[in-house]
Amino acid sequence: MIGRVAVVTGGSSGIGLACARKLVERGYRVVLSARRAAPLAEAAAAIGAEWVAADSADEEQFAAVVTAAGRVDLLIHSAGMMAGTFVRTERAAVFDDVVRTNLRSAFVTVHAALPRMGPGGRIIFLSSSAAHAPQPGLAGYSASKAGLNAFAGALAREVDRDGIAVHVVTPAPTATPMLEGVRFPMIALDVDHVAEVTVWLDTLDASVVLPELSLGAVQKGPFAPEPFVPPVARELGRTEPPATG
DSSP: OTTOEEEEESTTSHHHHHHHHHHHHTTOEEEEEESOHHHHHHHHHHHTOEEEEOOTTOHHHHHHHHHHHSSOSEEEEOOOOOOOOOTTTOOHHHHHHHHIIIIIHHHHHHHHHGGGOOTTOEEEEEOOGGGTSOOTTOHHHHHHHHHHHHHHHHHHHHHGGGTOEEEEEEESSBSSGGGTTOSSOBOOBOHHHHHHHHHHGGGSOTTOOOOEEEEOOOOSSTTOOOOBOOHHHHHTTOOSOOOOO
């Protein structure tokens, strides 16, 4: 994979940064993108990647990312946000922002990358288990991730004739900054485990079709990870995951 060019959105932290780190270690040239320049620059310097600050839902800004990349062999779209509350109290502006960040960005990034992607190119979307198990209190987030999965499915059928593969990685809750505001502990996936699987997809033969991979953490037994306790949950004195049947 030496010399292969990867663009990774949401690259300043979480799954995006973990994927980028593994790609650099494997010899890829990596261009990171995220909205905030300062943490993005710090992350890129730490792993030896290039960076371009951009809102992945903004056409003009993201065009600058692919221009800097020159060509795109691999696009990992990890940018996203989890926000919102119950529908009866949520503001339309928050709903719009979630859909823009999680779904519109998928269109914008792909629309910009495709002209610079040839046969053997690969597009990987980071989705969420909420796409299949919608979460009350996160209707906008759940809908945006379900929409992302549907977008990926339609896109795959458009670009297979061009030799471009499309995948969705759908992890259960993962210990990243996105969960810091959650009010209860949980058994969560390790970010490096999700990144390892995501990066592995680019080793598949171009003739293999693999639309979606769903990942979850072992909940019981000797291989279950320690509970992830978000800062807000710790402040509330909640350090053990809710009991399950």
